[in-house]
Amino acid sequence: MxxxxxxxxxxxxxxxxxxxxxxxxxxETGRLPGAPVGVTAAPGSATSVHVMWNAAGRDVEVYEVYRGTTLVKEVPGSTHMVDVTRLRPSTLYVFTVRARDADGRLGPPSAEVRATTPAAGKADSAAPTPPGHPVGKVIGSRAVQLSWSASSDDRGVLSYDILQGGTKIHSVGGSQTATVVTGLRPGTRYSFTVRARDAADNLSPASGAVRLTTAPGTDDxxxxxxxxxxxxxxxxxxxxxxxxxxxxxxxxxxxxxxxxxxxxxxxxxxxxxxxxxxxxxxxxxxxxxxxxxxxxxxxxxxxxxxxxxxxxxxxxxxxxxxxxx
The missing domain is CATH 2.60.40.10 (Immunoglobulins)
Known part of the structure; x- marks a missing residue:
């Protein structure tokens, strides 16, 4: 001992x-919310950036997302991502995230993350093809792994949106064709689809649905x-x-x-x-x-x-x- x-x-x-x-x-309780960590920012199109972060604790009521010093989005504490839209092409942006508790107390800002939107290019109205052959695998009671075949686009796929039901829950870069979704409930049936997005913000039709049921109870x-x-x-x-x-x-x-x-x-x-x-x-x-x-x-x-x-x-x-x- x-x-x-x-x-x-x-x-x-x-x-x-x-x-x-x-x-x-x-x-510990009674403290201000911590600064969100794991913050990332990636272009979703020539006029949008997808910002993600890790949960800052159980008592977060709202997350505030800043572009520079300007508050641009507020999302519930259960949400850890947001799309910041109406941006300019070919522009560098700096983002931070702050957590706010139910008493209105605001925690410190996260580390700054930077993202540059791509050039808009010539007029583009052609959407990417749908992601193909989506498959999934249950990882215990709280997570699933998803993968799909790449979409094609005349200008190139910039990102993929992952949807749970009809709600976007994540985004990955256009070169990525797999992800792991965590934070799910045990013994629950879920339906996931994937959509491709190009720099002009054209969205593909959704892929076929992947239906998965997480394992019951808790696991290791x-x-x-x-x-x-x-x-x-x-x-x-x-x-x-x-x-x-x-x-x-x-x-x-x-x-x-x-x-x-x-x-x-x-x-x-x-x-x-x-x-x-x-x-x-x-x-x-x-x-x-x-x-x-x-x-x-x-x-x-x-x-x-x-x-x-x-x-x-x-x-x-x-x-x-x-x-x-």
Whole structure:
């Protein structure tokens, strides 16, 4: 028990990316909403930009979206995306997002994101062809994976809209033909379609519908867990032991920036990647003390863009070894 307490103290004092250092995993209340993270902006057409962000907490009533210093959109706290329209072609825009709670308290702005709308080009009234052969796969009780065949267009497809029922819930770039939708309800039947959009804002007819029913109840979220998780210890020249972790981030409908590390079955800490989060493979190492012969069980999970925690990675067991490296 002594080495576990010492390890927790070391983690709180040395992690450079710490977002929280509680052992219960509970959320604090009474604070202002946090700054939304994982904000992205991508052109939807020559006159629109699609802005997305991760959920900033459970108590958010409204998100405010700013173009520069101008408030351009307000959306409910359950929504994490918006299309900003009536923009100019070939123009650079800067966007930020702020969260507001039910008491009207406004949190700090997110980091700025930039997007440049493409040129309008010559008059274009030809819509892309519908996305073809859409298929889907259920990932446990809260997520599904969708894929489709690319549309064609005389000027090129700029983006794809993903619709749930008749409501747009996401947008991906024109070179992308797959996505993962999270934040769904267990045991619920959903219908998804996809539409292609070109730079002139011409929309294709909708693809065929993909009908999927999420698994009932709760599950371990295995489909939303980090994969290829690896852990090892090393002994530094100063006689201290470090735990080195690496993993492949889960695929999700947005940007994954936050992870939670568990040691010996209990939450040790959460870490948040600033700037541009790793996409292909993430790595992180931190101090775990100076005692040799300590065995640790470690696993990790990601906070998904919808604000929920994904599944845990496979658990790895490592030991601090005696002797020099």
């Amino acid at each position: 002594r080495h576990v307490l010492a390890l927790r103290a070391a983690l709180c004092g040395t992690l450079a990316l710490v977002a929280s250092c509680g052992w219960s995993g509970g959320e 979220g295995r489909g939303t867990a980090p994969t290829d998780f690896r852990a090892s210890t090393r002994l530094a020249d100063d006689g201290a032991y470090y735990l080195d972790l690496s993993w492949v981030p889960p695929r999700a409908d947005g940007v994954v920036t936050e992870y939670q590390v568990q040691l010996d079955g209990r939450t040790a800490t959460s870490l948040v990647f600033g700037g541009e989060p790793p996409g292909d493979r993430a790595t992180y190492g931190f101090y775990v003390g100076r005692e040799a012969g300590v065995t640790l069980r470690v696993r990790i999970r990601a906070r998904l863009p919808d604000g929920t925690w994904g599944g845990f990675s496979a658990e790895r067991t490592v030991s601090t070894r005696g002797g020099r490296p």
